[in-house]
Amino acid sequence: MFNHATKPGGFVTFGQGGGIVVATGSNTEVGQISHPIDQERIQMEAECLAKQGLRVLALAKKAVLKQQRTLEHTDLDAELTFLGLQGMIDPPREEAIAAVDACQSAGIQVKMITGDHLTTATEIAERIGLKNRDNWLASLANS
Known part of the structure; x- marks a missing residue:
């Protein structure tokens, strides 16, 4: 099973967490004519979605032989077609928001x-x- 691998030019991430998900091997976008991807634009769009509190996944596809039954990291090094984000x-439940408020009010x-x-x-x-935005931001950045 894949988790997270950093490769030159991007990330390949499967599962929860990790960085922005752009497969290194993605070199074309889907459309009538394939063309090189704009990784900076994809990163910007992913960041925009994340700022809305959304979990972001990038999707790509690759043609494989019919008899292929396993997937290795090296299979993702090239020939992927970026499909989109x-x-x-x-969203947090109202009960969770209320519980956080009650706990913080109690010290x-x-x-x-x-x-x-x-x-x-x-x-x-x-x-x-x-609360204490400065403290939790520092904790998140250092993890």
């Missing part, structure tokens, strides 16, 4: 542990009313 919403330090991208986690922390 997907932003998934998983309890509330901690949020997440595998989300820093930008997504920052937005979610704001939505749930997590």
Whole structure:
């Protein structure tokens, strides 16, 4: 099973957390005519989605032989076609927001542990009313 691998030019991430998901081997975008991807634009769009509190996935495809039954990291080094970004919403429940407020009002330090991208986690922390922004941002940046 894949987790997270850093490669020159991008990330390949499967599962929760990690950086912006742009497969290194993605070198074309889908359309009537394939053309090189604009990684900077994709990063910018992914960041925009993450600022909305969305979990962001990049999707790509690759043709493989019919008899291929396994997937190795090296299979993702080239010949991927970038399909697009997907932003998934998983909003905090009202009960969670109320519980955070009640705990903080009682003097309890509330901690949020997440595998989300820093930008997504920052937005979610704001939505749930997590206090001491300077402290939790430093913790997120250092993890």
